[in-house]
Amino acid sequence: MVRIVLDAGHGGQDSGAVGNGLKEKDLTLAIVKHIGRLLGDYESVEVHYTRTDDRFLELSERAAIANKLKADYFISVHINAGGGTGFESYIFNNTKDAKTIAYQNVIHAEIMKAIGNVTDRGKKRANYAVLRETHMPAILTENLFIDNASDATKLKSEQFLLQVAYGHVVGLEKAFGLKKKGGKATVQKVSVKDDVAGHWAEQSIRKAMKAGIIKGHSDGRFGPDEPVTRAQLAVILDRLGLLK
Numbered sequence: 001m002v003r004i005v006l007d008a009g010h011g012g013q014d015s016g017a018v019g020n021g022l023k024e025k026d027l028t029l030a031i032v033k034h035i036g037r038l039l040g041d042y043e044s045v046e047v048h049y050t051r052t053d054d055r056f057l058e059l060s061e062r063a064a065i066a067n068k069l070k071a072d073y074f075i076s077v078h079i080n081a082g083g084g085t086g087f088e089s090y091i092f093n094n095t096k097d098a099k100t101i102a103y104q105n106v107i108h109a110e111i112m113k114a115i116g117n118v119t120d121r122g123k124k125r126a127n128y129a130v131l132r133e134t135h136m137p138a139i140l141t142e143n144l145f146i147d148n149a150s151d152a153t154k155l156k157s158e159q160f161l162l163q164v165a166y167g168h169v170v171g172l173e174k175a176f177g178l179k180k181k182g183g184k185a186t187v188q189k190v191s192v193k194d195d196v197a198g199h200w201a202e203q204s205i206r207k208a209m210k211a212g213i214i215k216g217h218s219d220g221r222f223g224p225d226e227p228v229t230r231a232q233l234a235v236i237l238d239r240l241g242l243l244k
C-alpha cells in the first residue's frame with residue numbers, strides 16, 4: 001500500500017497568488033482533486049488530502065497531517081507568481097534522501113511531458129515549511145504563473161489542469177511502480193539508484209553508458225552532476241579511440 005497525501009496550496013482567507021481573474025487556492029484544489037480521482041484507477045494506493053474544500057490551514061498543520069498518517073509521499077501543489085513563466089518543482093534544500101531526489105526527477109519529467117509546450121524552470125530546492133516539516137519524501141510543484149497572461153490562459157482551461165494532474169499521476173506511477181486496477185504494471189518502479197531518469201542530459205548519458213564510454217558507479221548510481229577527474233577524462237578519450 002502506498003499512502004499519498006495531496007496538499008492543495010493555500011485556502012480560506014489565504015487566496016495565494018491572484019491574477020488574471022484567477023486565485024491560486026482554487027486552481028490548486030482543482031488540480032489536487034484531479035490527481036486524487038486519477039489515482040483511483042490504481043491498485044494499492046491510499047489517497048489523503050490536507051483539504052478538500054476552501055479552508056485555511058497552517059503550513060505546519062499540513063505537514064502534521066502527513067506525519068500522523070505516516071504517509072509514503074507528500075505532494076504540495078501551487079501556482080507561481082511574480083513575473084515568469086513555466087513549471088518548476090522543489091524538494092527540501094538540505095535533503096540527501098535518495099528517494100526524494102529520484103521521485104522529483106521522475107515526477108518533474110512526467111509533468112513536463114504532460115503539459116506540452118511549457119518552459120522548464122528546473123528541479124529546484126528550497127527551505128519550504130511543508131518540505132522541511134514532513135517526515136517522508138516530499139515535493140512541491142509550482143504549476144505555471146497566475147500573473148502571466150499566457151500561462152493564465154492555460155490555467156483557465158479545465159483540460160490543462162487535468163493534464164497537469166495527469167503528469168503528477170504518471171510520475172507517481174513510475175516513482176512507486178503503481179499498477180492499474182485489473183491490469184498489469186505497465187511501468188517499472190523507478191530505482192532510487194537511477195539518478196539519470198528525468199535528468200536534462202538523460203538521453204546522452206544513456207548512450208554514453210550503453211557505448212561503454214562512461215560507466216556508472218558500482219552501486220548503480222551514475223552521478224550525472226559529479227565532476228570528471230583528469231584520469232577519467234584520459235580513459236574516456238582512450239575509449240573513444242582518440243589516442244594512439
Ligand SMILES: [Zn+2]
Pocket residue numbers: 009010016017024078079
Ligand atoms: Zn503557493
